[in-house]
Amino acid sequence: MSTPAAQHAPGRTPDGRIAARARALTKAYGSGETAVLALDAVDVDIARGRFTAVMGPSGSGKSTLMHCLAGLDTVSSGRVWLGDTEITGLRERELTRLRRDRVGFMFQSFNLIPTLTAAENITLPMDIAGRKPDARWLDLIVDTLGLRDRLAHRPAQLSGGQQQRVACARALASRPELIFADEPTGNLDSRAGLEVLGFLRGAVDDLGQTVVMVTHDPGAAARSDLVLFLADGRIVDEMARPTAEAVLERMRVVPGGDPRPPRFDAVRGRPRDGRTDEEG
Numbered sequence: 572m573s574t575p576a577a578q579h580a581p582g583r584t585p586d587g588r589i590a591a592r593a594r595a596l597t598k599a600y601g602s603g604e605t606a607v608l609a610l611d612a613v614d615v616d617i618a619r620g621r622f623t624a625v626m627g628p629s630g631s632g633k634s635t636l637m638h639c640l641a642g643l644d645t646v647s648s649g650r651v652w653l654g655d656t657e658i659t660g661l662r663e664r665e666l667t668r669l670r671r672d673r674v675g676f677m678f679q680s681f682n683l684i685p686t687l688t689a690a691e692n693i694t695l696p697m698d699i700a701g702r703k704p705d706a707r708w709l710d711l712i713v714d715t716l717g718l719r720d721r722l723a724h725r726p727a728q729l730s731g732g733q734q735q736r737v738a739c740a741r742a743l744a745s746r747p748e749l750i751f752a753d754e755p756t757g758n759l760d761s762r763a764g765l766e767v768l769g770f771l772r773g774a775v776d777d778l779g780q781t782v783v784m785v786t787h788d789p790g791a792a793a794r795s796d797l798v799l800f801l802a803d804g805r806i807v808d809e810m811a812r813p814t815a816e817a818v819l820e821r822m823r824v825v826p827g828g829d830p831r832p833p834r835f836d837a838v839r840g841r842p843r844d845g846r847t848d849e850e851g
């Protein structure tokens with residue numbers, strides 16, 4: 572899993588172009604005795620035009636990291652930028668516009684509107700925003716995702732994989748700077764999952780998009796350019812040009828090995844006060 576030092580700067584592209592950046596990003600839920608530290612002073616750079624995977628045990632802060640990077644959630648402290656725009660400190664109206672115009676989302680549950688056709692679902696966010704989709708771009712993503720003959724179908728008439736492809740097209744429709752996908756293959760069988768991963772990979776390679784994807788699946792992570800490993804609200808490691816085997820190996824906890832092993836078996840949600848054993 573070790574990579575040369577040059578590859579080890581998180582998400583650094585050769586020309587240094589960064590799609591999103593966080594510095595000392597800290598997010599606590601609740602307060603006092605029951606406070607949970609979901610993110611603990613995270614520094615991260617997400618490279619533009621790359622496919623970044625985020626892995627870690629349940630409760631390690633993966634979704635919180637995505638939500639904070641995307642301006643879906645406020646931070647407790649620290650700073651976040653989308654491109655050159657610092658989003659920490661933006662007012663809610665500006666944040667809403669930024670999310671709408673510059674960010675795309677895919678979720679584990681596809682979140683499609685059942686009464687709308689695939690075509691209507693794909694353009695819904697832009698319709699709500701009163702923006703006219705770029706017809707040529709829309710054509711390109713519909714064809715890239717193989718949805719041409721499914722556009723008139725409603726979600727219930729589509730397979731899970733097709734529904735997630737519609738959600739992928741919806742995320743891509745406004746040509747966002749950054750696409751966040753939170754376990755996009757989590758509800759799919761392995762074949763449909765592979766298909767969706769292939770399309771995300773294609774969105775990066777062929778359409779020049781930037782994708783950040785949370786996944787539990789080493790095989791899915793292996794399709795990315797860089798894997799960030801989260802544990803206890805911190806980025807504890809990263810792996811460039813991952814393979815499924817190397818990711819699996821990395822996730823294995825070796826008792827008594829590394830003095831600060833990533834606790835992939837750890838259960839999150841401990842009170843903040845209980846963290847003393849892991850500080851260091």
Ligand SMILES: Nc1ncnc2c1ncn2[C@@H]1O[C@H](COP(=O)(O)OP(=O)(O)O)[C@@H](O)[C@H]1O
Binds near residue numbers: 601609633635636839
């Ligand atoms: N809205 C919330 N209120 C309180 N605690 C939360 C909330 N959202 C997440 N958490 C806690 O923050 C930690 C990180 O959660 P999350 O980012 O969802 O983890 P992951 O996506 O890696 O499973 C967990 O301990 C979780 O219980």
Ligand SMILES: [Mg+2]
Binds near residue numbers: 633634635753
């Ligand atoms: Mg999550």
